[in-house]
Amino acid sequence: MSERISDAEHAVMEVLWKRAPLTAAEVADQVVREKDWSLQTVKTLLSRLAAKAVVGTERDGRRFLYSPLVERDDYLTGVSRNFVDRLFGGKVMPLVAHLAEADELSADDIREIEELLRELKK
Amino acid sequence: MSERISDAEHAVMEVLWKRAPLTAAEVADQVVREKDWSLQTVKTLLSRLAAKAVVGTERDGRRFLYSPLVERDDYLTGVSRNFVDRLFGGKVMPLVAHLAEADELSADDIREIEELLRELKK
DNA sequence: CGTCAGTGACTACATGTGTAGTTTCATTGA
DNA sequence: TCAATGAAACTACACATGTAGTCACTGACG
CATH class of the missing domain: 1.10.4040 (Penicillinase repressor fold)
Structure with missing residues (x-):
């Protein structure tokens, strides 16, 4: 039943697998070294991953910290x-x-x- | 540059890699042993593969014979x-x-x- | 000769994916 | 206190994919 992770999402996961928890901005900083994506794109991917419960979110003041829920x-x-x-x-x-x-x-x-x-x- | 072959398309290709050329109906007959798809679905997949030049078509009277163009x-x-x-x-x-x-x-x-x-x- | 079955062509449509833009809201520095 | 900034949430939109349905045509059969 494990949720599908798309190619783009996978790139985001690789960042979180290296280090977590991270804020969206931190993830984007890392991802951008590889892929030429905007911050918004990375945020969308994080949202989709969170919706699929592949990453977990933890509130940190007004932003979120993201961590992988899948090894x-x-x-x-x-x-x-x-x-x-x-x-x-x-x-x-x-x-x-x-x-x-x-x-x-x-x-x-x-x-x-x-x-x-x-x-x-x- | 090689065109992407989707999962469903791949099932069709496997049939053609086993034996070719085949008509759409023949391909469908084989595919149906594996996947529960309608004839129309198989025809659509063949069309898409043909459009991508992954399979070639050869007219045989009023129907087509399909063959893989990719090894x-x-x-x-x-x-x-x-x-x-x-x-x-x-x-x-x-x-x-x-x-x-x-x-x-x-x-x-x-x-x-x-x-x-x-x-x-x- | 008219009808039907089989064929390719075209259309459909929901969902996934890549790739953002826009809106709204809260926080923080002046 | 108030405006600017930065974050999440919501919206967008084209193309891919899975999975067919419908249409128009043609040749074979009665």
Whole structure:
């Protein structure tokens, strides 16, 4: 049932996942380093996220402090699963195979992943 | 510049990637096994894909035959790259690590991926 | 030859998304 | 005290998307 987070909203979430709580202005300051958006745009996104209960608000005098209510990890798990399901029939192997074939994996990547898998088996 | 393919459109593409060219009715027949859509819906999706030049049309009497103009592999590469870039800073390792931590990888998966990586190094 | 079924073309319409502008209200500095 | 400032709330608006409905045409069948 977890609410959908759009691309633009995601950029805002990344800021809050780094540091929170923040005011809208502080979030906008950070977001603007990446995206060329106006303060109003960021505020709209924050409102939408709050409406979806993906971020929480806490009154601080006349303004709000925003904090994520969803863990970044949980979010990533959700979208990753969805992604792998939709595009690779739910199997991770074809995804890795595809990335490998498409030369998206460097030798370093391969070594790191092998290392990781070795750890996992313990 | 490659045109965006929406989720619903993607389901249609999967059918055409399996076999093509097909008529709209044939595509719909296949799609309906997965999604509970009407023939009209599938036709709309085909039109939109054709408008975006993601599928090509060839007149066959009074109807059309549809074929993909985009390779499945190229499409997958595009979306995978985009996905990994947006969510994992362009690195595949964190993605695999994440899936692993989230217990999305079975022991079989791990073995298969190791096998694949071993092959790659040759 | 007239009718019907199948086909593409066009239309529809609610909701989501990107991207703000405008309004209203309270606080604070002069 | 009063005006300017800054914050949230509300409004806007075009385009994308999911999900069809309707229309007009044409060829096949009786």
